[in-house]
Amino acid sequence: MIPFLDLKGINAQYREELITACTKVIDSGWYIQGTECNEFEKEFAQYCGTKYAIGVANGLDALILILRAYKELGIIKDGDEVIVPSNTYIASILAISQNNLVPVLVEPDINTYLIDSSKIEGKITSKTKAIMPVHLYGQTCQMDNINAIAKKYNLKVIEDSAQSHGAYYKDKRCGNLGDASGFSFYPGKNLGALGDGGVVTTNDEELANAIKALGNYGSYKKYENLYKGVNSRLDEIQAAMLRIKLRYLDKEIEKRREIANYYLENIKNDNLILPTVREENNHVWHLFVIRTNKRDELQKYLLDNEIQTLIHYPLAPHKQEAYKEWKSVKCPISEKIHNEVLSLPIGGVQSLKQTIKIVNILNEF
Numbered sequence: 001m002i003p004f005l006d007l008k009g010i011n012a013q014y015r016e017e018l019i020t021a022c023t024k025v026i027d028s029g030w031y032i033q034g035t036e037c038n039e040f041e042k043e044f045a046q047y048c049g050t051k052y053a054i055g056v057a058n059g060l061d062a063l064i065l066i067l068r069a070y071k072e073l074g075i076i077k078d079g080d081e082v083i084v085p086s087n088t089y090i091a092s093i094l095a096i097s098q099n100n101l102v103p104v105l106v107e108p109d110i111n112t113y114l115i116d117s118s119k120i121e122g123k124i125t126s127k128t129k130a131i132m133p134v135h136l137y138g139q140t141c142q143m144d145n146i147n148a149i150a151k152k153y154n155l156k157v158i159e160d161s162a163q164s165h166g167a168y169y170k171d172k173r174c175g176n177l178g179d180a181s182g183f184s185f186y187p188g189k190n191l192g193a194l195g196d197g198g199v200v201t202t203n204d205e206e207l208a209n210a211i212k213a214l215g216n217y218g219s220y221k222k223y224e225n226l227y228k229g230v231n232s233r234l235d236e237i238q239a240a241m242l243r244i245k246l247r248y249l250d251k252e253i254e255k256r257r258e259i260a261n262y263y264l265e266n267i268k269n270d271n272l273i274l275p276t277v278r279e280e281n282n283h284v285w286h287l288f289v290i291r292t293n294k295r296d297e298l299q300k301y302l303l304d305n306e307i308q309t310l311i312h313y314p315l316a317p318h319k320q321e322a323y324k325e326w327k328s329v330k331c332p333i334s335e336k337i338h339n340e341v342l343s344l345p346i347g348g349v350q351s352l353k354q355t356i357k358i359v360n361i362l363n364e365f
């Protein structure tokens with residue numbers, strides 16, 4: 001079976017270094033908020049080109065804490081609206097609703113699967129305070145358009161970069177394309193920890209300080225609590241694992257690009273729609289997503305041929321039981337995407353032989 005993602009194989013490449021780093025943390029006697037987290041924050045901020053990076057417990061918390069910090073700083077208040085694509089992973093939407101804010105869904109572009117920036121302005125009201133572009137599948141959104149709209153209406157831009165570590169838009173990396181950005185280090189992401197982890201990047205010092213405090217019980221100074229905060233921190237072992245893996249992130253991306261380019265050049269089947277990459281973007285291929293109206297049939301056919309695929313995502317957020325208040329909401333483009341997409345195997349240790357087999361089998365579908 002060709003796995004969708006060989007995570008064990010990916011981490012095995014760095015086994016010795018990971019073990020050494022882990023042992024160092026064990027022997028240090030210091031497990032939370034120490035050197036590893038501080039150094040990782042510096043290194044990741046430098047990688048993204050931002051002034052600050054704040055380690056948190058996971059990607060969902062990163063997004064929750066950005067919005068929460070804007071609330072504490074008096075920029076956003078309960079009941080305000082945040083614009084978000086209708087075809088994202090549910091975490092982007094949860095971060096908004098968990099802050100007592102209202103997610104306002106905007107349909108994606110059918111070719112790139114990214115928020116359609118031409119549909120944003122029509123959704124802006126006097127309550128709109130932020131736009132949350134999601135760099136879905138590893139490709140950045142049309143940030144020039146989004147930032148111009150944000151400037152015109154005085155909105156914050158909060159990037160969901162959970163799938164796009166290292167991706168550029170023109171000359172800047174994601175994480176540095178808006179006011180603040182949330183990243184996830186869920187093990188299967190392009191930069192994955194060996195457990196949960198996340199980070200917020202920003203150039204805004206006041207926001208960075210508020211997020212740091214909010215994730216640490218609302219405290220800037222031990223036993224002095226300014227906010228009703230939470231416990232959301234990146235622990236030393238995960239930070240140490242991430243410091244090792246960050247050094248190899250560009251290599252992982254390069255490997256994924258080779259596979260994606262092979263797919264793009266060699267998959268030739270009129271039944272299948274291949275992904276569209278916009279010129280100003282250098283896609284990091286967290287997912288290689290094809291589309292067909294025979295999706296379920298294709299997935300079964302591939303499985304019968306020993307190829308594992310996944311669907312990102314089978315059900316749109318507005319169709320989830322958790323958001324039953326959206327039962328009557330219609331997002332036809334998003335629904336079509338959710339019914340037709342299929343993610344092919346891709347990852348840092350997938351061999352050319354495996355990629356060739358996948359292409360040959362796809363071409364016979």
Ligand SMILES: *Cc1c(COP(=O)(O)O)cnc(C)c1O
Binds near residue numbers: 185197
């Ligand atoms: C993975 C993901 C998240 C959430 O990250 P976790 O670390 O799993 O909490 C948020 N948004 C998107 C688009 C994601 O893919």
